[in-house]
Amino acid sequence: MTDAVSPQPVNHPVIRHGKVGVLLVNLGTPDGTDYTSMRRYLKEFLMDRRVIEWSRLKWYPILFGIVLNTRPQKVGKAYEAIWNKERNESYLRTYTRSQSELMTESLKDLPNVVVDWGMRYGQPSIASRIDALKEAGCDRILLFPLYPQYAASTTATVNDKAFEKLMAMRWQPAIRTVPPYHDDPVYIEALANSVTRHLATLDWEPEIILTSFHGIPKSYFDKGDPYHCHCQKTARLLREHLGLPKERLMITFQSRFGPEEWLQPYTDKTVEKLAREGVKRIAVMNPGFVSDCLETLEEIAGEAGEIFHEHGGEKFTHIPCLNDSPDGMRVLETAVRRELLGWV
Ligand SMILES: C=CC1=C(C)c2cc3[nH]c(cc4nc(cc5[nH]c(cc1n2)c(C)c5CCC(=O)O)C(CCC(=O)O)=C4C)c(C)c3C=C
């Protein structure tokens, strides 16, 4: 900085400024399905205090003694089954990159905006993308944790990681974070369209649609996490939009981890119960996942389908996530344009 009385210092570094960054951040993904890549990814993920809130004294012996010795092989096999072989990466990474590229196109009318993408765990890291945006001249960054429903273990940890990076920066960019959009009419409409379009491709009609959200331990809910309420509201608004009675659109929670009680009803147990009770045709969707990933492709489209058939169910279909579809992109773009107001 300089003015009339203090002349320009010699060799003052050139720092580009005046641009606005938009950083899309999803959960993360391993670089490969091999033991080392899986272990590195799971270690970073499961050491996060926002994910596992147990005391480190209790958790680390279990994590380093058992989980990181057994889970990488098991989960690596599951990733192999859903790996995007063409790009040699997981679909979560493929879709997140595509969302960033499509967002860049659709924000062309805002020439000062630079769009980028990163992952909370693994690569590309949030820190590396903040550096890249700063390098590109962004002194303001809109941080977009890609979760419609807020949870401390997802949204908050993305924000934490970005601010941790800022702690080490001399000239910090100004930061805004995108709030949850679980009840945004554009999101609800996109979900409803995805149901209608998918069901139109079938020659049968489901008796019940399950909206399956990723679970969290019940203790997190008891401590005040709004996640459960956000999921309930999304499911209710979707049901109302589709004009379905309560018994035809149910909410369940999947992906339990560890021995604690998680949010109920559980997806796998519900799918089994419905089949046992004589329900023959169901559709399952994952409104809480912006992109298809291990948890939707393997656990729902794969495992939940098997459970349903094993217990007497006849027709099972998985409704894909919004991914990088035009409707999905409209949801993300609406949130970005709303939160950029006053900056562009
Ligand atoms: C206590 C552990 C976990 C909590 C709490 C949790 C919350 C949570 N997770 C997502 C979204 C995703 N999770 C994914 C994978 C995954 N999740 C956990 C554990 C917890 N998640 C683990 C250990 C794993 C890895 C796989 C495994 O070992 O089982 C993924 C998929 C990533 C991919 O690459 O495909 C997503 C997405 C949400 C939304 C959430 C809370 C609301």
Ligand SMILES: [Fe+2]
């Ligand atoms: Fe998870």
Ligand SMILES: [Fe+2]
């Ligand atoms: Fe609730």
